[in-house]
Amino acid sequence: MKLLSSFRSFDSISSPISGGFAKFEEKKKQQTDRKSKSFRYVFRKSPTPSPSKSPELSARHNTSLNDVTSSTPAPSSPSTPSFRPKGDAEFEQLRYEFNAFLQNFSIQIRKDVTFKVKSCEAELKKQSDEGVRIDDVTDFLQDFYTNFKKKVDFLPFYQSMSQEDKESLMNFIEKYLTISLYKELFSPISTASEDEIKDLTLQNRIRQLNWINCQHLDIILNEREKQVRDLIYGAINSIIEMDSVKAPQDKLQCITQCSNNILRALSKSKDAPASADDFLPALIYIVIKANPTRLQSNINYINRCSNANRLMSGEAGYFFTNLCCAVTFIQNNLNAESLNMPEKEFQDYVSGRAVPLGSWEMHFSESLHALQEMTNAVDELEHRSQEFLKNAEHLKQKMKHKQ
Amino acid sequence: MGTNSVASSSRAFNFKVVLLGEGGTGKTSLVLRFVEDKFNERHITTLQASFLQKKINVGGRRIQLAIWDTAGQERFHALGPIYYRDANGAILVYDITDKDSFQKVKNWVKELKKMLGNDICLSIAGNKTDIDRQRTVTPEEAEHYAALVGATNFFTSAKNNVNIEELFLDLSERMVAASEGEDPQPSTGSRRNVVVVDQENRISELNQRSWGLDSTIERKPELLF
Numbered sequence: 125m126k127l128l129s130s131f132r133s134f135d136s137i138s139s140p141i142s143g144g145f146a147k148f149e150e151k152k153k154q155q156t157d158r159k160s161k162s163f164r165y166v167f168r169k170s171p172t173p174s175p176s177k178s179p180e181l182s183a184r185h186n187t188s189l190n191d192v193t194s195s196t197p198a199p200s201s202p203s204t205p206s207f208r209p210k211g212d213a214e215f216e217q218l219r220y221e222f223n224a225f226l227q228n229f230s231i232q233i234r235k236d237v238t239f240k241v242k243s244c245e246a247e248l249k250k251q252s253d254e255g256v257r258i259d260d261v262t263d264f265l266q267d268f269y270t271n272f273k274k275k276v277d278f279l280p281f282y283q284s285m286s287q288e289d290k291e292s293l294m295n296f297i298e299k300y301l302t303i304s305l306y307k308e309l310f311s312p313i314s315t316a317s318e319d320e321i322k323d324l325t326l327q328n329r330i331r332q333l334n335w336i337n338c339q340h341l342d343i344i345l346n347e348r349e350k351q352v353r354d355l356i357y358g359a360i361n362s363i364i365e366m367d368s369v370k371a372p373q374d375k376l377q378c379i380t381q382c383s384n385n386i387l388r389a390l391s392k393s394k395d396a397p398a399s400a401d402d403f404l405p406a407l408i409y410i411v412i413k414a415n416p417t418r419l420q421s422n423i424n425y426i427n428r429c430s431n432a433n434r435l436m437s438g439e440a441g442y443f444f445t446n447l448c449c450a451v452t453f454i455q456n457n458l459n460a461e462s463l464n465m466p467e468k469e470f471q472d473y474v475s476g477r478a479v480p481l482g483s484w485e486m487h488f489s490e491s492l493h494a495l496q497e498m499t500n501a502v503d504e505l506e507h508r509s510q511e512f513l514k515n516a517e518h519l520k521q522k523m524k525h526k527q
Numbered sequence: 528m529g530t531n532s533v534a535s536s537s538r539a540f541n542f543k544v545v546l547l548g549e550g551g552t553g554k555t556s557l558v559l560r561f562v563e564d565k566f567n568e569r570h571i572t573t574l575q576a577s578f579l580q581k582k583i584n585v586g587g588r589r590i591q592l593a594i595w596d597t598a599g600q601e602r603f604h605a606l607g608p609i610y611y612r613d614a615n616g617a618i619l620v621y622d623i624t625d626k627d628s629f630q631k632v633k634n635w636v637k638e639l640k641k642m643l644g645n646d647i648c649l650s651i652a653g654n655k656t657d658i659d660r661q662r663t664v665t666p667e668e669a670e671h672y673a674a675l676v677g678a679t680n681f682f683t684s685a686k687n688n689v690n691i692e693e694l695f696l697d698l699s700e701r702m703v704a705a706s707e708g709e710d711p712q713p714s715t716g717s718r719r720n721v722v723v724v725d726q727e728n729r730i731s732e733l734n735q736r737s738w739g740l741d742s743t744i745e746r747k748p749e750l751l752f
Contacts, residue, residue: 400595
């Protein structure tokens, strides 16, 4: 156990870029590890017994959940149990914030939220332990989101909360459940090997397409400009980072950040607001250059576990839809025909027999960057020396006048 | 549904509207004119026109429109269904001086009809009436086609700000009507040709999604509080 936790903490600090293989390793480890990690860990915090459980709540409830729910922790005491592996620091942090947030509201709200969310957590855990299909498990999760939202919107004792607080509450609930049950919900054992194959297939496909540049997709990106290049790097980092965060909204945030960087780079290059005609090809380009880890699994996870309302509307939903489009295009439609090039040429590039002109390396190789920087420095020096000479001349003239 | 109608008087509507049109038809200018009321690119503050939101008021109802631009290039045609899934409305833009762009609109309409049936409200915008002299798509042809497929037809000019507001307001009215389950046949007259066949299923589905009144409440008693 000790060994495993030290492995895990190593993984969590390793960069997401180099973490491609490590992630798979980690997943495998988690799978072997999970049996030894009791689910009750998640709840055990303080031994405070539940102050007063309202009878109708417990009566309605499945008895098998009682041992879990009876140890409702006091929402205000986020004491960190020493036995938790270090990898759960994120979860501890969230629980602390969640409890602090709940402090602002009545005891009735606090009790209701903690009880219901924990019951849901237990049920989800139970279902995945019993090998229920992941789609059914997450249907249950989605139903919970929907029903809880309805409750918060209509039950009288929740009406002391502002609209904003209600949204935060729903966000906390989603984060809590998905981070707590990440292992069960993200590429669960039942589909793990299948997911792994899909992820690797996509990754290989993208690797074969790595030669694609802006011209192939008719993208207007001024990669010569440093600002644009930095935004492209930013976009690539954000999309890669997606795999290292757990909550669906955090993953969506990475996608949004990536997209905003792309849109900024596009509008800088074009000097006009970027439309979808500009954005989608650029996103495809970024996905190809980034080749993010476990991309398919991450998309499946967001589709299943993110509050469906979020994906339906709002900016994050739009960007996520575009990411799905980009991946579908890469998988099914990116071919010689859609790139308007002869089949043979396409195959030559894919097989690595040939490399197209004007490739990525033209703008993104480190030595070329260094060269560019040095050229800039020389230009700057030249400019300054001219300034200096001009000033010297000026001074000379002045001295002449004085004489 | 009972709870719904009680809530509907005060509720805000959230609608997803997809924007379809070839590059060069002016669909970006059209949506920017509506959202920012600007045409000249130098005055536009937003960095992007791919996803825009606007709050409007129609007949005392608060409506939040989320306008989803879609990539119009032919190579992305197959991705359409991913974009317009769950959309309440679609605006199809063509250039009145470009017959091909009108043909593309027809292709999209066919596809939308096939995938979503009458669940989606359609508006067709013939843009660039400011260069009417070069028109190649006749008004009769456009209107006839729109009537045939149950879409509303508008001739717009993003440049001169003609009919843009009207286009969005009309679409919003029809989306409200569709989601409230009223007969969306407009009271104002013959301008619109709306064909709506049995929207009952869509309505209950919509309400479930936006209001969380899921039928699963009955199915899963352990979550009934």
